[in-house]
Amino acid sequence: MMNTATPRAAWRTFAIVAAVHCLVVMNDTVVFVALPSIGRMLGLAPADLGWVMNAYLLSLGGFLLVGGRLADRFGRRRVLIAGLIGMSLASALAALAWTGPVLIGARAAQGIAGALVAPAAMSAIADIFRDTSERAKATGLLGGVSGIAGSVGALAGAGLTELGWRATFWFCVPTAALLAALVRRHLPDRRGDCALPDMLAATAFTGGVSLILLTITGIGIRPAAVTALTATGGVAALAAAWHRQRTARDPLLPQALTRSASTVRGIGLNAVLGFGLFGGFLIVTLFLQVLHGLDPLPAAAWMLPISGAMFAGSLTAVRLLAHMPPQRVLRGALTVQAIGLGCWAVATHADAGMPGYGVAGALWGLGVGASLASAFVWATRDVPRPAQGAAAGAVNTALQVGGAAGVAVLGWTASASGGVSDSGVVQAIAGAAALMVVGIAVTGPRWSARPVTIPPELATAPAAETFDRIVDAGVRLDNPKARQEWPACELNC
Numbered sequence: 001m002m003n004t005a006t007p008r009a010a011w012r013t014f015a016i017v018a019a020v021h022c023l024v025v026m027n028d029t030v031v032f033v034a035l036p037s038i039g040r041m042l043g044l045a046p047a048d049l050g051w052v053m054n055a056y057l058l059s060l061g062g063f064l065l066v067g068g069r070l071a072d073r074f075g076r077r078r079v080l081i082a083g084l085i086g087m088s089l090a091s092a093l094a095a096l097a098w099t100g101p102v103l104i105g106a107r108a109a110q111g112i113a114g115a116l117v118a119p120a121a122m123s124a125i126a127d128i129f130r131d132t133s134e135r136a137k138a139t140g141l142l143g144g145v146s147g148i149a150g151s152v153g154a155l156a157g158a159g160l161t162e163l164g165w166r167a168t169f170w171f172c173v174p175t176a177a178l179l180a181a182l183v184r185r186h187l188p189d190r191r192g193d194c195a196l197p198d199m200l201a202a203t204a205f206t207g208g209v210s211l212i213l214l215t216i217t218g219i220g221i222r223p224a225a226v227t228a229l230t231a232t233g234g235v236a237a238l239a240a241a242w243h244r245q246r247t248a249r250d251p252l253l254p255q256a257l258t259r260s261a262s263t264v265r266g267i268g269l270n271a272v273l274g275f276g277l278f279g280g281f282l283i284v285t286l287f288l289q290v291l292h293g294l295d296p297l298p299a300a301a302w303m304l305p306i307s308g309a310m311f312a313g314s315l316t317a318v319r320l321l322a323h324m325p326p327q328r329v330l331r332g333a334l335t336v337q338a339i340g341l342g343c344w345a346v347a348t349h350a351d352a353g354m355p356g357y358g359v360a361g362a363l364w365g366l367g368v369g370a371s372l373a374s375a376f377v378w379a380t381r382d383v384p385r386p387a388q389g390a391a392a393g394a395v396n397t398a399l400q401v402g403g404a405a406g407v408a409v410l411g412w413t414a415s416a417s418g419g420v421s422d423s424g425v426v427q428a429i430a431g432a433a434a435l436m437v438v439g440i441a442v443t444g445p446r447w448s449a450r451p452v453t454i455p456p457e458l459a460t461a462p463a464a465e466t467f468d469r470i471v472d473a474g475v476r477l478d479n480p481k482a483r484q485e486w487p488a489c490e491l492n493c
Contacts, residue, residue: 010128014138016182017128018145020080020121023179024114025146026153027087027172028056028278028403032285033158033296034165041165044100050282050411054213054404055104057278059111060118061400062206065252066199068119068393076124077189083116084180091172110172115393122376122392127188133322139377141318146372146399150281152307158300201244201252208237209401213408253394257383262327263391265442266379269330270395271402272439273371276337276432279406280364283414283428287348287357290420305358306365313369320370326378331443333374334436337367341433345426367436406432 031038031052039049071079090109097103122142129135160167211234215227245251257263284306288299313333320329340363347356376395383391413431414424 007134010134011138013128013186013188014125014141016179016186017121017124018142020084020117020179020183021142022145022149022152023087023172023175024060024118024121025149026156027091027110027114028053028060029150029153029281030157030160030168030171031165032154032281033289033300034161034168035285036289037161037165037296038103042097042100042103048100050407051104052107053278053282053407054210055107056111056114057400057404057407058206058210058213059108060114061111061397061404062209063112063115063202064119064393064397064400066202066393067115067117068123068391068396069252070116071120071123071393075189076120076127077183077187079116079120080124080183080187081180083113083120084176084183086113087117088173088176088180089113091169091176095166095169095173106169118396119393122396124187136321136377136381137318139373139380141314141373142376145314150277150310154281154285154303155300155307158296161296201241201248204237204241204244205252208234208239208241209404210234211237213404216408216412257391257394260382262382263379263394265327266375267394267398269371269375269439269442270379271398271405272435272442273368273375274399274402274404275406275409275435276341277368277372277399277406278403279410279428280341280368280432282407282411283425283432284361286411286414286420287425291422291425292354302354302358303361305362306368309362309365310369313366313371314373315369316366317370317373321374321377326374326381327443329374330371330378331440333367333370334439334443335367337364337371338433338436338440340364340367341429341436345429345433348422348429349426351422 035049035052038044038052044052067079067083087110090106090113094103094106094110097106125135125138125142129138156171157168160171211230215231215234245253281303284303285299288294288302289296294302313336317329317333340360343363344357344360347353347360379395380391410428410432413428414420
């Protein structure tokens with residue numbers, strides 16, 4: 001195993017981790033442009049076609065917290081290898097799928113495997129980089145690379161679709177196997193002593209979100225009784241997950257993480273970003289292929305300005321994060337996103353032509369790249385290293401579940417009039433822009449922290465045993481005075 005103590009070795013290992021994380025993102029967007037072909041070949045109706053994406057997003061988002069806790073318990077390397085092998089096998093099943101339900105089931109299996117991979121890859125940064133500034137730089141780059149991977153996945157999917165839609169899944173089989181071998185060779189192997197994750201809560205959460213989104217996409221299509229039943233089941237499942245989170249001895253999300261204002265708000269912002277990112281890519285696909293009649297490859301080529309802008313945005317955010325708080329960078333990035341989406345809506349309404357769409361899309365992409373980088377830094381900056389897996393899982397859960405909601409809601413909005421239309425696209429884009437404005441409000445002034453009170457009996461206690469007790473005593477993680485007075489506390493998860 002390679003020593004990551006030297007900067008060069010550390011960044012080489014980071015490149016492997018970033019490639020793993022990109023594969024998780026690309027596994028969703030790679031099928032965007034292949035959806036029309038999949039629908040024709042497997043006989044999937046438009047209302048059901050979105051579940052080829054959402055089966056992956058929801059299973060990924062629903063079990064990311066489980067993957068994060070497993071990574072903290074058994075070690076990042078072991079969990080990464082297991083997840084990559086599972087992803088390779090599930091991708092092979094998807095490529096061989098002979099019916100729509102088989103494909104959707106294989107996509108769900110892909111998502112569960114991805115739920116092992118994503119948080120382990122993100123939290124491995126804490127093992128690779130011990131220097132705080134280097135870790136922040138790597139974290140920002142990984143967040144920005146995620147957005148770029150989405151665009152690259154769509155472009156790669158377009159090229160692979162020329163060989164047949166099954167090729168969009170075959171590409172993952174050898175790629176995941178190769179990355180598993182690289183992880184085994186280069187990634188440090190460290191284990192923790194965290195409790196096993198709460199599978200019941202994860203299952204209830206995933207089922208609840210799935211039923212709610214099924215309700216949204218079924219409005220006006222399925223019978224009212226079925227819609228009411230799925231809505232009731234979704235609310236009941238989410239209530240059960242919430243109750244389990246509140247009462248379980250070892251909850252899925254460590255209670256201490258929910259006491260940090262920056263972590264909670266950062267997680268919420270990632271849900272907003274996922275809504276706009278994945279929903280936006282779906283709208284771009286429908287806009288180019290359905291409204292403008294472009295073939296998959298030319299349509300994907302039109303996404304290149306967005307990809308380049310995302311990369312530029314992530315690099316800009318990394319530089320800015322070295323000089324200003326992440327919430328300030330995030331506020332500016334969300335503003336750029338909102339302006340870009342607004343310009344896109346106006347260009348569509350005024351039929352400004354493809355150059356106008358390209359400029360608006362590039363502006364949106366610039367904001368997306370900067371937003372993803374700064375939001376992840378904001379959400380994880382106050383999290384102790386032993387809890388990085390759980391925190392990374394929570395951030396990714398928000399991103400993926402928000403993405404599933406964006407695909408369902410924006411896709412439904414764009415086609416609400418019986419088919420994809422210019423007016424529907426304008427309404428969907430305007431809705432996404434409005435949500436970015438809400439995100440700007442969330443990044444406003446911090447919540448005031450409670451006064452720091454450290455009980456005398458904790459003054460001599462081992463640091464690894466005190467974190468939850470300190471939080472229970474009223475110390476906020478994002479309070480600078482608390483960090484100064486108790487800098488060594490770590491999470492006993």
